[in-house]
Amino acid sequence: MHLPSTEPRFSLYYDYKIHQPWLASQHAPQDRKQVVIVGAGPSGLVTALELARLGVSCVVVTAELQVSQGSRALAFTRRSMEILQQVGIDERMTEAGLPWRFGNSYYRGKRVFRMEAPYDVNDRFYPLINVQQQYMEEFLHDACKANPLIDFRWGNKVVQVEQKEGYVELVVDTPEGTYSLETQWLVAADGGRSGIRAALGLEMEGTSYEGKFVIADIKIDLPLPTERMAFFAPEWNPGNTILMHREPHGIWRLDYQLPEGEDPDEALKPESIKARIDAQLAMIGYADKTWELDWCSVYSARTLTLPDYVHDNILFTGDAAHLLPIFGVRGANTGFQDGQSLAWHLAFVVKGLASRKLLENYSAERVTAAREIIEEAGKSTRFMTPPSRGFHLLRDAVLSLSLTQAFVRPLYHWRTSRPHEYTHSALNSMGDDNALFQAGPAHGAPPKNVRLGADNYLLDYLGGGFDLLYFTQNQTVPESIMTVVRQARAKGIPLNVVGIGPGLEIAGADKTINDASGAIRGCYGVNNHGAAYLLRPDQHICARWINLDAMRLQMALNTALPQ
Incomplete structure (x- = not known):
């Protein structure tokens, strides 16, 4: 029996709401569904809303009773906001967020590079906007709840998946026990630790980097602009990298790299976090500022993707399909593009307007996009967290030269996420101009x-x-x-x-x-x-x-x- 937590998550700024679980005993017997989406993160919710906009009903199941904890995905790109405009939450995102367009890189107390994201009169949205993921998920959930074509089920955990002839059978666990659910199409949007991916025995291709980062949200009043700040090889964390972002509601996000070999559990102990955050604040001149910890976690950089996102009647999207490093704000932003793409491809197949060849195109396009991102993100990751002695020597040479030589400074550029162009798509017309x-x-x-x-x-x-x-x-x-x-x-x-x-x-x-x-x-x-x-x-x-x-x-x- 699945018993999700009914205790609201801790937060200094966000009021977590506990939703009631969906229970089979309170509903009519379940007929076969057109689409079931497992996971209520960015890609799953955008998929649901876009399917509904195209007239296709779906069920969304999530094991939790509340939205995710911590800021997690924080910076959303202009293209993401254009997609969120399509599903109707762009105004709420704009009201809740902090727009920005500049990024700064520092070495030995000197700013050695300043990135400026393009922005002109034709842009409705800023290049980037910071909004904590809890708010984004809340806005998307509210939009799903208001749509009669979306059946949203809190507290429903998928525990078994079986491919049948032309459909998928699920066993779903709830606080009152399990029930069976059949669906013509199953969308696996269940995140980086996808249980569906594991159940099918699917392996990702790519690289996992050894470097680990602590991510910490703290409440503090700092008189600094909403700009990305990256600090390379500071005295208090030699050879490593620290990132800082301003968030709404007086929260600041710090990502700091751990020394090689440090136990992540040790790094998350209160005394370790305090010492490092105090050291960072002292380095930037704010040692006198008091702060409170809101949330913390550990992550490592990975550049991995499934080679195919379509497996019979099971379709993968978001982190269930690929794992991308956060450098360049690629996680949720890529997930939005996945969800928007999957939704229209799937909707046209469900409605009989195209054959399942269209789904093969979804996979081909989004796998190509993931591999393009992996190639670019890999460059940023190797600069932020050098994986070998050779990369360390190269990175240290760039750092040293950047103090006096302008020509090397663009190497600091973090290659911000951008929408993939389907230049070689099979859907492009060959008879046009x-x-x-x-x-x-x-x-x-x-x-x-x-x-x-x-x-x-x-x-x-x-x-x-x-x-x-x-x-x-x-x-x-x-x-x-x-x-x-x-x-x-x-x-x-x-x-x-x-x-x-x-x-x-x-x-x-x-x-x-x-x-x-x-x-x-x-x-x-x-x-x-x-x-x-x-x-x-x-x-x-x-x-x-x-x-x-x-x-x-x-x-x-x-x-x-x-x-």
């Missing part, structure tokens, strides 16, 4: 946002299906193109037409955007009338044309939805 464009987002790229006015941006008009951006000076979308659109809709394909023109209402378009200034045309490299972009439901570009005709639109849709 992608190669003829001189500017604008190309095949597989995420969309560029464009500011249209006060609190009015291009991405506000997109989402919920395929989007056809049609650029025209006329007052109508050609009938031949609208015929293809109507035929697609008749099959159940959500296809939204966004007309972009000089301001007049465009007949046939679901929405018309005034681009008399040419701002959108400029960002999308459009120089003539009749140009168009086709965006997938995750908003990545799958086709673009200098001149669109009906046949090429149909070809692009056929490619994006393999039968």
Whole structure:
């Protein structure tokens, strides 16, 4: 019998709520579900909300009765906020968070590198925003609770998984005992220690680094800006690295590397944590400041991924699919992209709009993304936590030279997480004009946002299906193109037409955007009338044309939805 804790987690700033467990005795007998999602973290909840937005019901089960403890995932990127806008929690995130765009690296008391993340007038969101994970999970849960297509079950722990012919059978344990649950598709979003991954005997590929970090949230008043600070090889922690971030509610996050061979349990003892945090505060000139510990943990850097995220009717996402180092804010931010991608691929298969080849594409794209991240993150990880004597010598040389030589300082760059571009996706149209464009987002790229006015941006008009951006000076979308659109809709394909023109209402378009200034045309490299972009439901570009005709639109849709 599964008995999750009913004691609220400790926190100096967050009020943990205990939710009531879902009990089978209080509900009708369970029929087979379309989708069951195991795990209520970032990737699982985004998957649920995006599935619901596309009309697919799901059950979300989590073993706990409350959201996660500690800040954990803290810094969220602009692209993550654009995804969270799609699921309806961006305003709450913005109200709760601290935006920022600068990162600083220090060595021997000198700032040797300052990173500035790009930000311009077309960006609705800052490059990064700090919000503790508890709040993000609370906002996502509230959105799930408000959606009738999402059945959220607290206190339900999956203890057995068995693949059947065309479906999956689960045994779920609760405070009153177990019950059976069948589902056509099972999404494993159960984190880095995935029980489903272990039950299937799946092995990840990649590298686990020896370096370990203590992560500690402390309540303290420091008159410092919301910027990332990295300290290399300080006197109190020679050869190692310390990171600092400001969090909302007067909390600061410290990540400090442990000396090689130190027992993590010893490192988490109160006297050890106090000595090291006091030393760090003294080093930056705030030894007189009092502080309280809110939460602490230990983590190690790992760059691992499953080679395939689809195993019959079980699909992996987030940390259950891959384990990435936090340097460059890659954990939850990658999980959001996983969830958004998985949801639309799975929804179109569930609704019979594409064959399961589409799920193979999900795996291919996201495994490629994970490997790209691993390659980049590995560089950052080897700099932050050198895995060998040779890497230590190289890192020490960079540190020393950076005091006087500007050319080595960019090596401190932490390679911030960015959305993967599906440049070689099988869903990209081969019969379009992608190669003829001189500017604008190309095949597989995420969309560029464009500011249209006060609190009015291009991405506000997109989402919920395929989007056809049609650029025209006329007052109508050609009938031949609208015929293809109507035929697609008749099959159940959500296809939204966004007309972009000089301001007049465009007949046939679901929405018309005034681009008399040419701002959108400029960002999308459009120089003539009749140009168009086709965006997938995750908003990545799958086709673009200098001149669109009906046949090429149909070809692009056929490619994006393999039968």
